[in-house]
Amino acid sequence: MATNKYEPRILGFLCNWCCYTAADSAGVGRYQYPPNLRVIRIMCTGRLDPSFPLEALATGADGVFVGGCHPGECHYQDGNYHALVSAALVHEGMEMLGVRKERFLIDWASAAEGPHFVKIITDFTRQVTELGPLGKAEGRDAKRLRRRLSMAAAAARGRKVRTGLINAAREMMKGRDFSREGIAGLVRDKCGRSLETALGDRAGR
Amino acid sequence: MRQYAARLPGVVYAADNLYTCSQDTQRHIAEMIDRHRLNRVVVAACTPRTHEPLFQATLRAAGLNRSLFEMANIRDQCSWVHMNEPEAATEKAKDLVRMAVTKAAYLVPLAEQSLPVTGSALVIGGGVAGITAALTVADQGYECVLVERGKDLGGQALKLTADRNGQDPREKVAALIRQVEGHPRIRVLKRAEVSLISGYVGNFTSTVATDSGNQSVKHGVTVLATGGHPYCPGGRYLYGKSPRVMTQLELEARLASDDPLPPDAGQVVMIQCVGSRGEDLAYCSRVCCGQALKNAIRLKRARPDLGVVILYRDMRAYGFLEDDYQEARRMGVIFLRYSPERPPRVLEEEDRGGTLTVRAWDPLIGEDVEFRTDMLVLSVGVVPEDQRDLAGMLKVPVTEDGFLLEAHVKLRPVDLPVDGVYVCGLAHSPRSIDESIAQAQAAAARACRSLARGSIVPEPIVSSVDEEKCVGCGACERFCPYKAIRLHKEGKKCKARTITASCKGCGICASRCPTMAIDMGRFTCEGIMAQIHAFSEREETNGNQ
Numbered sequence A: 001m002a003t004n005k006y007e008p009r010i011l012g013f014l015c016n017w018c019c020y021t022a023a024d025s026a027g028v029g030r031y032q033y034p035p036n037l038r039v040i041r042i043m044c045t046g047r048l049d050p051s052f053p054l055e056a057l058a059t060g061a062d063g064v065f066v067g068g069c070h071p072g073e074c075h076y077q078d079g080n081y082h083a084l085v086s087a088a089l090v091h092e093g094m095e096m097l098g099v100r101k102e103r104f105l106i107d108w109a110s111a112a113e114g115p116h117f118v119k120i121i122t123d124f125t126r127q128v129t130e131l132g133p134l135g136k137a138e139g140r141d142a143k144r145l146r147r148r149l150s151m152a153a154a155a156a157r158g159r160k161v162r163t164g165l166i167n168a169a170r171e172m173m174k175g176r177d178f179s180r181e182g183i184a185g186l187v188r189d190k191c192g193r194s195l196e197t198a199l200g201d202r203a204g205r
Numbered sequence B: 001m002r003q004y005a006a007r008l009p010g011v012v013y014a015a016d017n018l019y020t021c022s023q024d025t026q027r028h029i030a031e032m033i034d035r036h037r038l039n040r041v042v043v044a045a046c047t048p049r050t051h052e053p054l055f056q057a058t059l060r061a062a063g064l065n066r067s068l069f070e071m072a073n074i075r076d077q078c079s080w081v082h083m084n085e086p087e088a089a090t091e092k093a094k095d096l097v098r099m100a101v102t103k104a105a106y107l108v109p110l111a112e113q114s115l116p117v118t119g120s121a122l123v124i125g126g127g128v129a130g131i132t133a134a135l136t137v138a139d140q141g142y143e144c145v146l147v148e149r150g151k152d153l154g155g156q157a158l159k160l161t162a163d164r165n166g167q168d169p170r171e172k173v174a175a176l177i178r179q180v181e182g183h184p185r186i187r188v189l190k191r192a193e194v195s196l197i198s199g200y201v202g203n204f205t206s207t208v209a210t211d212s213g214n215q216s217v218k219h220g221v222t223v224l225a226t227g228g229h230p231y232c233p234g235g236r237y238l239y240g241k242s243p244r245v246m247t248q249l250e251l252e253a254r255l256a257s258d259d260p261l262p263p264d265a266g267q268v269v270m271i272q273c274v275g276s277r278g279e280d281l282a283y284c285s286r287v288c289c290g291q292a293l294k295n296a297i298r299l300k301r302a303r304p305d306l307g308v309v310i311l312y313r314d315m316r317a318y319g320f321l322e323d324d325y326q327e328a329r330r331m332g333v334i335f336l337r338y339s340p341e342r343p344p345r346v347l348e349e350e351d352r353g354g355t356l357t358v359r360a361w362d363p364l365i366g367e368d369v370e371f372r373t374d375m376l377v378l379s380v381g382v383v384p385e386d387q388r389d390l391a392g393m394l395k396v397p398v399t400e401d402g403f404l405l406e407a408h409v410k411l412r413p414v415d416l417p418v419d420g421v422y423v424c425g426l427a428h429s430p431r432s433i434d435e436s437i438a439q440a441q442a443a444a445a446r447a448c449r450s451l452a453r454g455s456i457v458p459e460p461i462v463s464s465v466d467e468e469k470c471v472g473c474g475a476c477e478r479f480c481p482y483k484a485i486r487l488h489k490e491g492k493k494c495k496a497r498t499i500t501a502s503c504k505g506c507g508i509c510a511s512r513c514p515t516m517a518i519d520m521g522r523f524t525c526e527g528i529m530a531q532i533h534a535f536s537e538r539e540e541t542n543g544n545q
Ligand SMILES: Cc1cc2nc3c(=O)[nH]c(=O)nc-3n(C[C@H](O)[C@H](O)[C@H](O)COP(=O)(O)OP(=O)(O)OC[C@H]3O[C@@H](n4cnc5c(N)ncnc54)[C@H](O)[C@@H]3O)c2cc1C
Pocket: B124, B125, B126, B127, B128, B129, B130, B147, B148, B149, B150, B152, B153, B154, B155, B156, B157, B158, B160, B192, B193, B194, B225, B226, B227, B228, B229, B230, B231, B249, B287, B288, B290, B291, B294, B380, B381, B382, B383, B385, B390, B424, B425, B426, B427, B431, B432, B433, B434, B436
């Protein structure tokens, strides 16, 4: 495109049953939204490996969106709660690296909520546009940030961090506290140290 | 787009078609698979949610495993939502196609499995829709359980005392009820409610709570016909305050009673769209205009000298109802339009024995018009029964208005998005008795389609475990919502193994596995990573420009 206007690159992971369907129904209704989102369909947000959003940010995305069913309405019962655990790790990693957390969003739209999906994407696109390309709002070198995000993605694939996620998920299911703050606290507790070590050691700060 | 796609790595043949889903194109795809010895097929078109099965059938017919297929959604999620930005939309479509082609390279053939189907149906809701669905299923030779919450079958239809041809629907409904209750293959459970449903197409198990305790029902398909009820006008237009104000259904009851009208009545006014179309109900209830016409004609037939006025926003007398509209006009019914900004007002005059005065703004003459009326009839809409519990258990979507949402408005109008679950009647949308019956027959026919095959071949999107990598921690077993993955002893070590018949393909086990030993069919880690990298590629090419 020959325009000078900054167009953010946004990758989305949408679950088949709710958000992906909402996106289709937005199309059927001809609701318009910014053309920045690219979608990867997954059956359930429970499939979201914690490394996927980090990998996307590491390789070229300026923003990542994960869209599932409303809490309690997951087609597979608990998938979106597990997605919240994975998402909490993504946010934790972003914070450690000084990447603006607003670049990653996990939100819900039911199959019947085409207009709501459109609003989420429109708002998120505006938000990422305001942040600018990765590194701009952060005031850091983009290449270096992406390299470190790539380490975070590798750490998210590593056994230590993933074992922490298992423990966090176990406590979440036991306590049945599915609040974002609650889950973020659990994930920080169980994975924070190993994530920091992985980033610290291998980043060679 | 075609040229772009043709240059992507791995692509040996690219074509564009006017209708990729047409019969001709299916033949063409099969021919090209054969001629070019294709082993992956990517279609860039509408959405896999509706059309993937069609293309997969083509692949199978051409001898390819159906898992070797991928779709790029460039219509519903691209051209249709970026209609005013064609260039940006084209760029997006290129990205989506590149991502799909890249993923396709990582697809592998997956083994199919066939699961037996329980040859019976569960129908929930015993109104005309549910009764019709049950009879249609049972008449095709399948067992059926019909669950009704109330103490009687029949539902709303029993409140209607005449149809537009002057016949009493209650007689027909009574005959239907006798038929369904006497049917050798139908078990009717009244004062019963479904408290639990689990399973999937072919293999549902439900718990039905009845007066005599819980019953467990096994069924292959589920039909939802939970219906609706009239909207309650609350205190609007003196409803509930003056005995002269009633709804159309209450008028129907009176018209069938011994004293249909007060002896000295000279005037009846009806108000359409009470609570509908942007008020408490956002939608048009479709039946109320026809019902008002029908009842106006009944009044005029009974008492030709009676004045009847219908205050309306738009008369939606679709189809043959147009004849009723003409007939009503011919008989002298007065139609007066009102706008929602200036709704009619009603005053009760105590000194005149409680008669009512209705004042309405007539936009044609630009003045208020007044009617002193003996009866005021409110046309209220249809409110769906609260289906959130059932919908939650079955994981089927409910619209903002509370109706069940079909899988596709044109292509799958009576299927719900969950396989083996169907909908009919007022639970789906406001509709007349005949429309409910037609829809119930459609839902039953679709339901029987699943039953008739005797077995189902679910999508092979299931997990698999790499036993080399598995450390036997049991996280997958703990988190699987379907108990579809279990640890078993392998020598001295524990290893996880998928029970494929139970696996639904959510992927929780894969994303929680500490050693990434678990992967999902068609949604492999490798494949999704490739998609992510394909997404990112463009930036580099752009950066070089
Ligand atoms: C105000 C109004 C006016 C109408 N006017 C006309 C008209 O003039 N002409 C015309 O042709 N049609 C009219 N209709 C429509 C007509 O009544 C319906 O199309 C027809 O009766 C079919 O209804 P149904 O079977 O879908 O639902 P219903 O008749 O509502 O039956 C649903 C049944 O399911 C039961 N049920 C609900 N939830 C559960 C549950 N969880 N478990 C078990 N059982 C449950 C209910 O008790 C009920 O018996 C009108 C409807 C309304 C509401």
